[in-house]
Amino acid sequence: MTQDTPAKGMRARIADHVIARITSGEWQAGERIPSESALTASFGVSRMTVHHALRDLTTRGFLVRRSGSGTYVAEPGAYVAEYGHLDIIEEIVARGGRHRAEVLRRDLRPATPVEAEAFAMAAGQPIFHAQILHYEDGKPLELEDRLIAPAFLPDAMAIDLSAQTLFSRLMLVRPHREGSESVCAVMGSREERTLLQMDSDIPCLKVSRKTWCSEGVVTVASMLRPGDRARMDGRIRSMVGLVQDH
Amino acid sequence: MTQDTPAKGMRARIADHVIARITSGEWQAGERIPSESALTASFGVSRMTVHHALRDLTTRGFLVRRSGSGTYVAEPGAYVAEYGHLDIIEEIVARGGRHRAEVLRRDLRPATPVEAEAFAMAAGQPIFHAQILHYEDGKPLELEDRLIAPAFLPDAMAIDLSAQTLFSRLMLVRPHREGSESVCAVMGSREERTLLQMDSDIPCLKVSRKTWCSEGVVTVASMLRPGDRARMDGRIRSMVGLVQDH
DNA sequence: TAGTGGTCTAGACCACGTA
DNA sequence: ACGTGGTCTAGACCACTAG
Secondary structure, X not given: OOOOOOOOOHHHHHHHHHHHHHHOOOOOOOOEEOOHHHHHHHHOOOHHHHHHHHXXXXXXXXXXXXXXXXXXXXXXXXXXXXXXXXXXXXXXXXOOOOEEEEEEEEEEEEOOHHHHHHOOOOOOOEEEEEEEEEEEOOEEEEEEEEEEOHHHXXXXXXXXXXXXXXXXXXXXXXXXXXXXXXXXXXXXXXXXXXXXXXXXXXXXEEEEEEEEEOOEEEEEEEEEEEOOOOOEEEEEEEOOOOOOOO | OOOOOOOOOHHHXXXXXXXXXXXXXXXXXXXXXXXXXXHHHHHOOOHHHHHHHHHHHHHOOOXXXXXXXXXXXXXXXXXXXXEOOOOHHHHHHHOOOOEEEEEEEEEEEEOXXXXXXXXXXXXXXXXXXXXXXXXXXXXXXXXXXXXXXXXXXXXXXXXXXXXXXXXXXXXXXXXOOEEEEEEEEEOOOHHHHHHOOOOOOOOEEEEEEEXXXXXXXXXXXXXXXXXXXXXXXXXXXXXXXXXXXX
């Protein structure tokens, strides 16, 4: 009843106040900040309002809260580099380029022992295998080699691969899944270099990816790109708000 | 008053319920889900409990809420690959390796016109420049070439670079900053390959990084690694809980 | 105009950590 | 034993969107 400027939301005002103290260095990392009841008193709001403001800041990575102990300024240091290059059609279109896909192979065949192990299935079980050469404006940009557990993409043999990638198709079917990825630099085999129309002395950027969900491994893929035509662009962020799904 | 199992927190139970509907496909992306009042009724809890459960799921990227309209299942598609390889000493130690740094150069000198432009400063202003060769277990792993705006690291000339990296040092001074990064595959120059003790026909993985804060560009760096000894490992996550700082 | 989500209140009980 | 944060309630008013 006593505040005159409720025009902006007390929750946001409290959050801004705390953030300002942290970024200005007034409250150092690891330090304890005033308790909920203290802030409740100094802002003249209910405890729930303070609580949710602080809860938001916890999710956003500014604070760490220890029940029974207090609220502390989060330690920095957890930085990650993020790359949003996962779907090649989206990537090319975003650049204003024109995408074309050449399907080099696409079959449903028995898995080799090595493949079966990667998918945690029995050897000889059917597995979907595709090899696709992606062009940007008529020039080869990426050679994709992909295995998919057929159970997750029953219509794999029928998909129109010029309009969508297997990756985006899988994303629709299994939206919330995880994966690992690794990037390295290699020269590539003679055949790969020919397919990618590469000059000699130009290396390749190779991305290997494996994704899974709770029911098992979904897909294993490797993407090979010419080093002079490919570059992965990402951004660095402090690792805030990274809530685990379980 | 009527529920017999308050043992786990209603908020979490409601969240689990909604997540289950989404991941099972029962509630498709873009679909509208029951309103707060509907969930309030069906779970027999107060509206605030439902509200905060749904609010959490919004932060975690499962839902999108439109005031006045309703709550909708978030569109998937925003996936990112995350790399936590930013500090080389941490990376090597985490692998159980032994790190050693050889400082090839380290000086404070006038910025060239090109450098000055990257830092948005006047040409000829002093800039800190370091070139460091990082070894893992006695073998060269990374050639780091870094420029730093002296204002952000006044003691740059005095830091013990065998115990900490310039990166980690900067992180302490300017905790909440942003950056961009790009990765490519190159052969590298003759000198670079010699320093890295590389065999011929092995390419390099090159990471270029630029970070800034509100006061300006902090540092520009390039890291060169032998393709046969380096690999960047990351994980793929659906882009959830990515709250912007402002 | 009716329904939606966004915000806030003034209580309450609990589990936990610290002393 | 006391203070901390975690959770929940049963109301309330607001801005917004939709029909």
